Amino acid sequence: MxxxxxxxxxxxxxxxxxxxxxxxxxxxxxxxxxxxxxxxxxxxxxxxxxxxxxxxxxxxxxxxxxxxxxxxxxxxxxxxxxxxATPEEPPIIRDPLLLKLYFGEHTDDEDLLAVLRRCRDEYQRRLNELRDTSARLAAERGLTDRAAVLRQTSVDGAVVRARATVDWLDDCIDAIRAGALPGSQRDETGQRHLFGS
Amino acid sequence: MxxxxxxxxxxxxxxxxxxxxxxxxxxxxxxxxxxxxxxxxxxxxxxxxxxxxxxxxxxxxxxxxxxxxxxxxxxxxxxxxxxxATPEEPPIIRDPLLLKLYFGEHTDDEDLLAVLRRCRDEYQRRLNELRDTSARLAAERGLTDRAAVLRQTSVDGAVVRARATVDWLDDCIDAIRAGALPGSQRDETGQRHLFGS
DNA sequence: GTCTATTATATGTTTCATCATATATCACGC
DNA sequence: GCGTGATATATGATGAAACATATAATAGAC
Missing domain, CATH: 1.10.10.10 (Winged helix-like DNA-binding domain superfamily/Winged helix DNA-binding domain)
Incomplete structure (x- = not known):
């Protein structure tokens, strides 16, 4: 464990x-x-x-x-x-947000946006927390300190994921707000889409 | 649940x-x-x-x-x-890899590299699997199909995290291979580092 | 002197997930 | 007719995490 x-x-x-x-x-x-x-x-x-x-x-x-x-x-x-020193499988990630998108066919745009925005804000909050932690580690550390460098590297691993997630969520939110989802109230014509074209 | x-x-x-x-x-x-x-x-x-x-x-x-x-x-x-339609907190992520880096002060470079490479390969495998899934969804779908677009969006959310993680791990591996960690066998001088300078 | 917050440790219960194992039907090869 | 593999469902045991609650000492406010 x-x-x-x-x-x-x-x-x-x-x-x-x-x-x-x-x-x-x-x-x-x-x-x-x-x-x-x-x-x-x-x-x-x-x-x-x-x-x-x-x-x-x-x-x-x-x-x-x-x-x-x-x-x-x-x-x-x-x-x-x-x-x-023992390699280990990365953890299996189970994210309800991805399920809510996957099965979101009958969810209307407003509800989808609410779901996405809430997650976006929470990931942003975590990203800020990670940056605080990173700054605190940087303040404590000597530059030749192996432990400190590894700690920053570790925090950085969490940072890149959080940032990628926030960026992706921002893109999703913008696209839906622009009416890019087929079948949405804003897309009567079905001409614009999140992917393709 | x-x-x-x-x-x-x-x-x-x-x-x-x-x-x-x-x-x-x-x-x-x-x-x-x-x-x-x-x-x-x-x-x-x-x-x-x-x-x-x-x-x-x-x-x-x-x-x-x-x-x-x-x-x-x-x-x-x-x-x-x-x-x-109900917003939800994103899951708490517990990744042993980040702990192994965080506490890795006394782990030597070779062992660190083995741990990182194993995770890198597994994330790459998952990324490939996600791309297969994405391709299969794309093949099935009509462009005006709300469900199909949302499924691709969902898979895309997993893709961006996996890709960010693989990229970060590649950077870590390259840096350590280049002897950028203070206290490593390859860094007797303590002059080069993963972060800063 | 009593109430509240902080420090400090401990136990009970439930839920979720994993693993192992059991059981049964049927197709197919041999 | 016998084993094997695919189809199909079910149960028992264990472990990890979350949540609630209990207990107790002391400091400080009032």
Whole structure:
């Protein structure tokens, strides 16, 4: 499971608590790349501990509730490195938006546009978030820092997809607004189309 | 759930059996957009039947085992149209490849390249599959056919992402091969980098 | 002193997806 | 007549993710 290894990667930097993993990592710089539920994080930490890949130590702190600091064991480090060097199939993407277009024959232009615009705005929001993350990584980094360059590369991978999607959605929206869909209210003649001609 | 509605969309064209949905649809033209396990299809059909959105009739056929033909009820049609016109959040994407780059500080260049190339090849394979699907849709369609244009648009949405991803991976692979990563065996000086300068 | 927000961890339930496996009919080759 | 492959449906087990809820300590406001 990838979440396990994401957590191992984060603990490889330094020991952290479940709370810190959630609030400082998965809700922070990692958010546009991988999100995780709080419940899932604690259960995964427990599982990693049972597997001997991390150890936990309870820390008492004045002024705050106790917390459990997790850190990598040598076995955890090995598991992380092995996972990092192992090629993997890219994930299967299931996007309801594509289905709504695919089956959209009887949906009218206005409804289609509403569906497309909502997705466009959300992809734009994610793109902005990715750019923020990228800027923050750039600010932290030294130019000879392998880790920082790889992080930017990783964020960049998410950026190119988000940008391609926003551009495609903009094209779709413009075309439909121009009445390019056959059978639309704006296309009584059937002469103009999204594709071809 | 989107699978439910994908099935409603397919049954809206014509009545089909579970087997046909699997072999002719989800393993066919729909494959690059949405895949579904056989077990999941039959269980979803059962659920749609219990919800009154489809009806099933057992068909005896000489030379073949019996099959159950499912068709939309009026309620099923309403549910489909309502879903189609409802905007929805785009899915959260969790891509292990991005994590492997993000945490790749201690991975050496050769291992990184192997990971990237494997993903590149698989995205290229998917891109080819999408182009086949697109070509088959284009061959079937009349130019004034709203359904056909929307299907091509939908496939096109998947195409632009796959292409953007392949291009990005090509850039990454070329850069690493050129020794652009700080700390790599090929970059003893630390002077050349993937980003900046 | 009580209420609220923050910090911190934990458990129960449900849904979706995958995998494995079971079962049955029929065509066809041999 | 026996195995094999295609057609066809179904169930059990498991895992990943989401959502809700519970609990508890402390700080600070009022």
């Amino acid at each position: 990838s979440l396990e290894h994401a957590i191992l990667g984060l603990l490889d930097e330094r020991p952290r608590s479940g709370y810190e993993l959630k609030t400082q990592c998965f809700d922070g710089p990692l958010h546009p790349l991988w999100t995780a539920d709080q419940a899932q994080i604690y259960r995964t930490l427990e599982r990693l501990k049972r597997a001997g890949l991390v150890t936990a130590t309870r820390k008492r702190r004045s002024g705050r509730p106790d917390r459990r600091l997790y850190e990598l064991t040598p076995a955890g480090n090995v598991a992380l490195e092995r996972w990092l | 989107s699978l439910e509605h994908a099935i409603l969309g397919l049954l809206d064209e014509r009545p089909r059996s579970g087997y046909e949905l699997k072999t002719q649809c989800f393993d066919g033209p729909l494959h690059p957009l949405w895949t579904a396990d056989q077990a999941q299809i039959y269980r979803t059909l059962e659920r749609l039947k219990r919800a009154g959105l489809v009806t099933a009739t057992r068909k005896r056929r000489s030379g073949r085992p019996d099959r159950r033909l499912y068709e939309l009820t009026p309620a099923g049609n309403v549910a489909l149209e309502r879903w189609l």
